[in-house]
Each structure stands twice: as structure tokens, then as C-alpha cells.
Amino acid sequence: MSLNHRPIDVAVLGCGTVGSEVVRLVQASAADLRSRVGAPLALVGVAVKDVTAPLALAGLDPALLTEDAVGLARRADVVVELIGGIEPARSAILAAFESGASVVTANKALLASHGPELYGAAERAGVDLYFEASVGGAIPILRPIRESLAGDTITRILGIVNGTTNYVLDRMTGEGLELDDAVRQAQELGYAEADPTADVEGFDAASKAAILASLAFHTRISADDVYREGISGVSRADVAAASATGHVIKLLAIVERRADGVIARVHPALVPLEHPLASVRGAFNAIYVEAEAAGELMFYGRGAGGRPTASAVVGDLVTVARHKVSATLGPGESTYLSLPALPVTAALTRFQIRLVVKDQPGVLAAVSRVIADEGVSIEAVRQTPGSHGAGLADLTVVTHRAAEGALAKTVAAVAGLDVVAEVAGVLRVEGD
Amino acid sequence: MSLNHRPIDVAVLGCGTVGSEVVRLVQASAADLRSRVGAPLALVGVAVKDVTAPLALAGLDPALLTEDAVGLARRADVVVELIGGIEPARSAILAAFESGASVVTANKALLASHGPELYGAAERAGVDLYFEASVGGAIPILRPIRESLAGDTITRILGIVNGTTNYVLDRMTGEGLELDDAVRQAQELGYAEADPTADVEGFDAASKAAILASLAFHTRISADDVYREGISGVSRADVAAASATGHVIKLLAIVERRADGVIARVHPALVPLEHPLASVRGAFNAIYVEAEAAGELMFYGRGAGGRPTASAVVGDLVTVARHKVSATLGPGESTYLSLPALPVTAALTRFQIRLVVKDQPGVLAAVSRVIADEGVSIEAVRQTPGSHGAGLADLTVVTHRAAEGALAKTVAAVAGLDVVAEVAGVLRVEGD
Numbered sequence: 001m002s003l004n005h006r007p008i009d010v011a012v013l014g015c016g017t018v019g020s021e022v023v024r025l026v027q028a029s030a031a032d033l034r035s036r037v038g039a040p041l042a043l044v045g046v047a048v049k050d051v052t053a054p055l056a057l058a059g060l061d062p063a064l065l066t067e068d069a070v071g072l073a074r075r076a077d078v079v080v081e082l083i084g085g086i087e088p089a090r091s092a093i094l095a096a097f098e099s100g101a102s103v104v105t106a107n108k109a110l111l112a113s114h115g116p117e118l119y120g121a122a123e124r125a126g127v128d129l130y131f132e133a134s135v136g137g138a139i140p141i142l143r144p145i146r147e148s149l150a151g152d153t154i155t156r157i158l159g160i161v162n163g164t165t166n167y168v169l170d171r172m173t174g175e176g177l178e179l180d181d182a183v184r185q186a187q188e189l190g191y192a193e194a195d196p197t198a199d200v201e202g203f204d205a206a207s208k209a210a211i212l213a214s215l216a217f218h219t220r221i222s223a224d225d226v227y228r229e230g231i232s233g234v235s236r237a238d239v240a241a242a243s244a245t246g247h248v249i250k251l252l253a254i255v256e257r258r259a260d261g262v263i264a265r266v267h268p269a270l271v272p273l274e275h276p277l278a279s280v281r282g283a284f285n286a287i288y289v290e291a292e293a294a295g296e297l298m299f300y301g302r303g304a305g306g307r308p309t310a311s312a313v314v315g316d317l318v319t320v321a322r323h324k325v326s327a328t329l330g331p332g333e334s335t336y337l338s339l340p341a342l343p344v345t346a347a348l349t350r351f352q353i354r355l356v357v358k359d360q361p362g363v364l365a366a367v368s369r370v371i372a373d374e375g376v377s378i379e380a381v382r383q384t385p386g387s388h389g390a391g392l393a394d395l396t397v398v399t400h401r402a403a404e405g406a407l408a409k410t411v412a413a414v415a416g417l418d419v420v421a422e423v424a425g426v427l428r429v430e431g432d
Numbered sequence: 433m434s435l436n437h438r439p440i441d442v443a444v445l446g447c448g449t450v451g452s453e454v455v456r457l458v459q460a461s462a463a464d465l466r467s468r469v470g471a472p473l474a475l476v477g478v479a480v481k482d483v484t485a486p487l488a489l490a491g492l493d494p495a496l497l498t499e500d501a502v503g504l505a506r507r508a509d510v511v512v513e514l515i516g517g518i519e520p521a522r523s524a525i526l527a528a529f530e531s532g533a534s535v536v537t538a539n540k541a542l543l544a545s546h547g548p549e550l551y552g553a554a555e556r557a558g559v560d561l562y563f564e565a566s567v568g569g570a571i572p573i574l575r576p577i578r579e580s581l582a583g584d585t586i587t588r589i590l591g592i593v594n595g596t597t598n599y600v601l602d603r604m605t606g607e608g609l610e611l612d613d614a615v616r617q618a619q620e621l622g623y624a625e626a627d628p629t630a631d632v633e634g635f636d637a638a639s640k641a642a643i644l645a646s647l648a649f650h651t652r653i654s655a656d657d658v659y660r661e662g663i664s665g666v667s668r669a670d671v672a673a674a675s676a677t678g679h680v681i682k683l684l685a686i687v688e689r690r691a692d693g694v695i696a697r698v699h700p701a702l703v704p705l706e707h708p709l710a711s712v713r714g715a716f717n718a719i720y721v722e723a724e725a726a727g728e729l730m731f732y733g734r735g736a737g738g739r740p741t742a743s744a745v746v747g748d749l750v751t752v753a754r755h756k757v758s759a760t761l762g763p764g765e766s767t768y769l770s771l772p773a774l775p776v777t778a779a780l781t782r783f784q785i786r787l788v789v790k791d792q793p794g795v796l797a798a799v800s801r802v803i804a805d806e807g808v809s810i811e812a813v814r815q816t817p818g819s820h821g822a823g824l825a826d827l828t829v830v831t832h833r834a835a836e837g838a839l840a841k842t843v844a845a846v847a848g849l850d851v852v853a854e855v856a857g858v859l860r861v862e863g864d
Binding site for chain 1: 564
């Protein structure tokens with residue numbers, strides 16, 4: 001490989017936590033990156049919101065700064081988009097493609113909502129669109145799915161893809177905190193935004209689920225196709241009950257290939273302690289992949305943060321820059337299967353239903369009968385004295401796999417029983 | 433991408449456990465693979481040792497079989513080498529390159545001993561050499577190192593890369609078996625060969641360490657550069673002592689980047705229970721990667737077996753076939769750093785030294801003084817009554833990080849003390 005190729009012009013759009021680390025890495029590792037790319041990387045500009053605002057990054061030539069992201073995107077061979085959100089990120093990426101630039105982005109929301117448009121524009125322009133950092137931060141997961149597993153059939157992915165909620169649930173488990181206190185702690189440590197809705201309500205995880213499903217199943221799944229339930233309904237009591245039965249609660253992004261389509265969903269779930277995902281602590285992420293030939297695989301690492309995310313971004317940058325040098329392209333969108341997105345009611349899941357019941361003979365029989373009448377089969381029942389006062393007991397029912405659609409009906413039927421004082425919690429059980 | 437490209441001719445050399453699964457996958461997934469490659473894959477031949485021997489694979493056209501691996505290698509666009517060992521695998525691969533074919537192989541021994549020769553021949557021929565299955569079986573690890581982490585600086589890799597020894601150590605830990613009994617169990621289950629030397633003595637892991645070090649550090653490291661110590665010296669007592677201090681014993685392949693070179697080594701080590709590698713059970717593999725920006729990553733999955741290994745092989749096959757269709761190449765050998773391989777004595781490690789000592793005052797002081805005199809700093813000392821008869825006690829010393837070279841001298845000095853009856857075990861401690 002000749003090292004005499006002309007420099008590859010790189011534009012970085014956005015200079016926040018990730019952007020400033022990308023610029024720092026590109027400058028600090030210039031010699032290594034030159035050897036790996038086969039040409040030097042030349043930083044031709046950094047787009048920021050306000051050129052007069054102070055930068056986190058020391059030593060950046062102020063002449064490189066611009067507020068015109070779209071204009072800058074037209075002046076580079078490779079555009080690194082780290083603005084986030086839909087606009088102006090989308091316009092800048094489309095402008096980059098129009099002028100023949102390849103694009104690296106970490107923008108999960110944009111990909112999950114406008115993926116086909118971006119892929120189409122990249123293909124028409126004959127350029128690359130890479131986005132490893134959009135799922136799992138530093139964890140190499142999209143390239144393994146797109147390329148390493150291209151000889152296999154992926155059947156299911158279970159992912160802990162949101163570090164904020166994993167941190168929150170971990171604190172609730174480890175310290176017995178209530179959700180609000182754990183969220184506050186995460187905010188103090190910088191793991192959660194001032195407005196934590198996108199994380200806590202599962203929007204972030206749903207975008208990532210859409211990206212994972214599209215790549216794994218060679219079809220188009222958007223964020224709107226993903227069933228979404230956040231962790232705001234998870235209580236300290238739920239966490240304690242999970243521990244009592246050898247589980248931890250995790251917010252999972254689950255995408256499954258079914259004969260008739262794809263189910264993508266995000267919701268909290270009980271995971272058995274023996275499952276590799278159960279020991280993913282703090283703000284770490286992990287993606288558990290099930291494939292027909294490979295069996296079970298897990299990819300673990302830091303799912304967020306400036307430096308880890310920058311690692312993934314610059315890894316993509318090296319790849320697309322190398323493609324520029326050798327005038328080649330990586331794999332584009334693969335949607336040859338065009339599978340329909342199925343509703344969450346098509347999923348088969350196990351449920352744990354926690355009930356407060358009257359402490360009297362025949363309760364277990366009554367509850368069991370009603371559940372069986374809904375066509376749901378019971379795996380285990382556990383009755384404990386409980387802490388709800390005299391005459392009441394806790395009853396926990398774990399079902400075998402049953403249709404999601406049967407869940408609501410089952411819970412309603414159980415709640416209607418005279419002997420049931422309260423349905424204290426309903427959670428899915430995954431990873432068995 | 434046009435689907436009208438002429439078929440890509442594929443030759444499979446070797447039709448054992450992995451080879452027959454590769455042939456099966458290529459045939460069973462023909463439609464999917466065609467869409468992913470952009471052209472059909474045409475199986476033009478399967479090389480076997482004896483064309484009259486019965487095959488594990490049903491339905492394979494006998495006309496495809498040949499005993500002439502080298503001749504077959506000249507008749508394909510892509511050659512999948514699964515013969516193993518040095519010859520005739522090496523000659524067949526070189527013949528493939530000469531005739532313009534790309535090669536996919538799982539042959540760790542060949543790569544670790546003849547890597548530069550093969551890379552050189554591939555580069556001269558302008559073809560691809562891919563070998564994901566050579567390390568970690570189904571686990572995508574080489575592509576993430578070569579490509580996903582190309583923007584980062586890998587500092588260290590700790591790998592459980594041999595499923596046989598992990599299974600054996602796991603049985604010793606879980607069931608309190610002695611090594612020989614655990615090996616026999618592994619043989620009965622097909623996890624260990626009739627002659628288990630390559631696994632038990634760490635030769636297999638050393639080949640994989642050489643491959644990992646070469647890719648991670650952009651330099652040439654061969655199996656001969658790897659310090660190697662197997663698990664044959666690990667006793668049930670070692671395993672029990674490790675458990676008592678919150679550790680498990682794992683056979684680790686460790687490759688480290690130092691300012692002045694690379695250290696590659698394979699040896700058993702105590703791993704703290706909290707470390708992600710500690711919970712890797714049975715015959716599973718896991719590779720733990722430390723990189724400057726990404727932080728810690730772990731890749732987990734099935735490290736052996738026909739179907740998992742075939743998943744990685746066919747993944748590579750799709751990639752190199754796609755390159756044939758688009759007339760491009762993947763990244764070649766990257767050795768721009770040319771770092772020297774350093775001896776194991778340059779490593780800094782922690783040791784756990786188990787001693788049987790006389791149960792009398794002043795023993796601890798005497799042992800501590802001798803260790804300090806060798807320049808080794810002690811982290812913890814634990815004295816327990818022991819089971820060695822009256823007047824004797826167990827003394828376990830854990831050191832801080834110290835030069836490997838100080839280990840032998842320290843142990844010799846301690847062994848020479850009057851108060852020390854026996855040096856019962858010396859093991860490194862890693863992953864803290």
C-alpha cells in the first residue's frame with residue numbers, strides 16, 4: 001500500500017463530548033491513522049453551534065471552526081456527523097453524499113427514523129455510510145452483525161443498549177434505591193440527562209433496536225415499528241421480588257426473527273442471574289446475539305461516553321477513508337428479505353405476575369384456574385406471608401411462554417377475582 | 433448491486449467437523465448467501481484424504497470429491513482451507529494465491545508459524561486472506577480488532593481462547609476434580625482430543641496469542657515468540673486455594689503492548705471472581721480487550737465445534753466473495769510498527785505463592801523480609817492452620833505487580849528459608 005496518496009479531507013460536524021474526542025484522536029494518532037488508512041487524514045473543518053463559545057478541546061485552530069455544517073459537509077472526502085437529532089444532521093449528511101463524501105455518524109435517532117432515505121442517497125452517490133457508534137458505543141457490534149455473521153442466520157438479539165437505565169436499575173438492585181433516587185444519582189454522575197425521558201422511557205433503546213433488527217434480519221425496521229415500554233413503572237418492590245427468585249431486572253432491546261416477520265421490542269424484563277447479561281453492571285452495555293450456527297455470542301463494553309464513542313467513530317473513519325484511498329465501498333443496505341414488522345402481541349414471553357391475595361384456602365386454586373382458562377400455562381407459584389397486613393399474602397406466578405396478547409387478558413381476569421386484593425406487578429421474563 | 437454476476441467458484445479443502453458444516457451451510461443458505469454476496473456461490477470441489485471413506489455429510493455429490501487439495505485450490509475463486517496443520521495446507525493456500533484465488537482458513541498453527549509468508553503471497557497476488565475462525569471459533573474478534581478498533585490503540589488483550597482447558601479448569605473448580613479426571617471427562621464429551629497435549633500444554637492458545645498480538649499491535653509475532661506454560665501443573669489444591677481468595681484459575685493468552693515492544697504469553701492465572709472473564713464457563717471462549725479510547729471490551733461465544741466455527745468461516749467467505757464481485761480487497765497485513773517481541777521476564781505480574789511453613793513465631797517476618805529483599809512488594813498475606821500435620825501451617829502471599837524475572841529468584845529465596853517446609857504452588861494473578 002502506497003503512503004503517497006493525497007490526504008483524505010475530514011470534516012467533523014458537532015464538537016461536544018464525542019466530537020471533541022474524535023478531533024483529539026485524529027490529531028493525536030495522526031501517524032498511526034496514516035499507516036492504517038494509507039493516506040494522511042486532513043481535518044478541514046469542525047462545525048459548531050456558536051463559534052464564539054469556548055471549546056472543550058485545547059489547541060484546535062480557530063480557523064477550522066464554522067457554524068455552517070451543511071457548507072462544511074460539501075468540502076470533505078469524509079464527513080463525521082456528531083450533531084445528533086434530525087436537523088440539521090440530515091441535511092448535512094445528504095449534502096455530503098451529494099458532493100461525493102462518505103459519512104460516519106453516531107446518530108441513532110436519525111438512522112432509526114430516516115435510515116432508508118440515507119442509505120438510498122449513499123448508494124446513489126456511490127459512497128459509504130457507517131454508523132458503528134450508534135449502537136453500543138465503543139462495542140463493535142454492527143460490523144460483526146453486517147459482516148462477521150454474514151454467513152449465518154441471526155435468530156434473536158437481546159441487548160442492554162442504554163447505559164443510563166442499566167446504571168439506574170443496577171443502583172436499585174445494589175442499594176435498594178427507588179427509581180427517582182437512582183435517576184437523581186445517575187444525573188449527578190453525568191450518566192443521565194437533566195431530562196432523562198429519552199433514556200428512562202426507552203426511546204433511545206428503541207432506536208437502537210430498530211438499527212439492530214434492520215441489520216440482523218436484512219429488512220427495514222424503523223423506531224416506529226418497535227414496541228416500547230420504559231423503566232418508569234419499575235419499583236423497588238419489583239427489584240426485590242426479582243432478586244428473591246434469582247433474577248435481575250434489565251431494560252432489554254429484543255429483536256426476533258419469526259417465520260412470518262420480525263418482532264422488535266424494548267421493555268424491562270427479569271433476567272436469570274446465570275445469564276451473561278445479568279452481570280452487566282453500571283453503565284456498561286452488552287449485546288447478546290443468537291445465531292443458528294454460531295450459537296450464543298455476547299459483545300460487552302462501554303456504551304457511551306466521549307472517548308469510547310470516539311473509538312467507534314474513528315474506527316469507521318479509518319474504514320471509509322481506506323475505501324476512499326482504494327476506490328472501493330463497504331457493504332450497503334441489505335434489505336433483500338423485506339420482512340414485515342409484527343406487533344408485540346405476536347411475541348411469546350414468560351410473565352411474572354405478583355399478586356396480593358387474601359390469606360385463605362383455595363386462593364391458589366382460584367388463581368391457577370383463571371390463568372389456565374386464558375390458555376396460559378404456569379411454571380411456578382410461590383406464596384409468602386407478605387407485608388400487607390393481616391389476612392393478606394403475596395402470591396407470585398411465573399408462566400411458561402405464552403402469547404403477549406394473552407397477558408392483558410390474563411391479568412384482567414386475575415384482577416377480577418374476589419380473592420385478589422391487588423396486582424402488584426407484571427414483568428416479562430427473558431433470557432431463559 | 434446486480435445479482436447477475438457470474439457464480440463465485442468455491443473450493444473446500446478438508447471435510448471433517450468444520451468442513452462438512454461449511455459445505456452444509458453453503459448449500460442450505462444458498463439463496464441468502466447469493467443476496468449477501470451479490471452472486472451465487474458455486475461449490476466446485478471438496479478435498480478429502482480418502483475419497484472412498486464415508487462422509488459425515490449427506491447428499492454431497494461424490495463427483496465433487498478429490499484427494500488433490502493443491503489441484504483443487506487452483507480451480508476456484510475462493511479456497512476455504514480446513515485441513516489444518518502445516519502441509520499440505522500451506523502448499524494448497526500458496527497454490528490458490530498463485531492462481532488468483534482468495535483464501536479463507538481456520539488454520540491457527542499455520543498462521544502463527546507462516547503468517548508473513550502467506551500474507552506476502554496474498555499481497556503479491558492481489559487477493560484476500562481471511563481467518564476469523566482461527567481465534568475464538570464463532571466469536572467475531574479478528575475483524576473487530578483489524579477494522580472496528582482501527583481508530584484506537586489496543587494496549588492489552590486477555591483471552592480465554594482454548595475451550596478444552598477452560599472446560600477442564602471449570603470442572604476442577606465446580607466439582608473438585610483432579611486435572612486427569614477432568615481431562616478424561618472432557619475426552620468423553622468430545623471436548624478434548626485423545627492426545628490432549630496441544631490444548632493442555634498451551635500450544636493451541638500460543639498460536640492464537642501470536643495471531644491476536646500481530647493484529648492488535650500491527651507487528652509480526654509468531655508462536656515461537658509466545659511464552660507458553662500449560663495447565664498440567666495446576667492441581668485441585670491450587671483451584672481450592674484460588675477459590676478461598678475469591679479467584680478462579682483460567683488459562684489465559686495475554687498480549688501486551690509495552691513502550692519497547694510486545695509481550696505475548698500463555699499461562700494459567702488466578703482471575704478475580706468480579707472480572708468478566710471469571711464467569712466464562714465450560715468450553716466457551718472470551719476475549720477481553722483493553723484499548724485507550726474504547727476502554728474494556730469483551731467478546732464471548734463458542735470457541736470450537738463444527739457449526740460455530742463454520743459460522744465464522746462462511747462469514748469470511750461472504751466477505752471475500754463479495755470482494756471478488758466488486759473487484760476490491762480487504763485490509764492486508766499491517767506491520768508498520770515492527771515491534772520487537774519481548775521475553776516474558778519483561779512482564780509485570782502479581783504472584784500468589786502458597787507455602788507450607790513451620791507454625792512458629794517469626795515466620796511471617798522472615799518470609800516477608802526475604803521477599804522484600806528481592807524488591808517484590810507484598811499486597812496480602814494469609815496464614816491458616818493448614819492440613820499438613822502438627823507444627824505446620826499454610827501461608828499464602830500475594831504480591832503487588834513485580835517483574836516476572838524477580839519471581840524465580842523470590843521463590844528460590846523463600847524456599848531456602850529454614851521455616852519454609854514446602855513451596856506448594858506459585859501462580860500469577862491477572863485481571864485486577
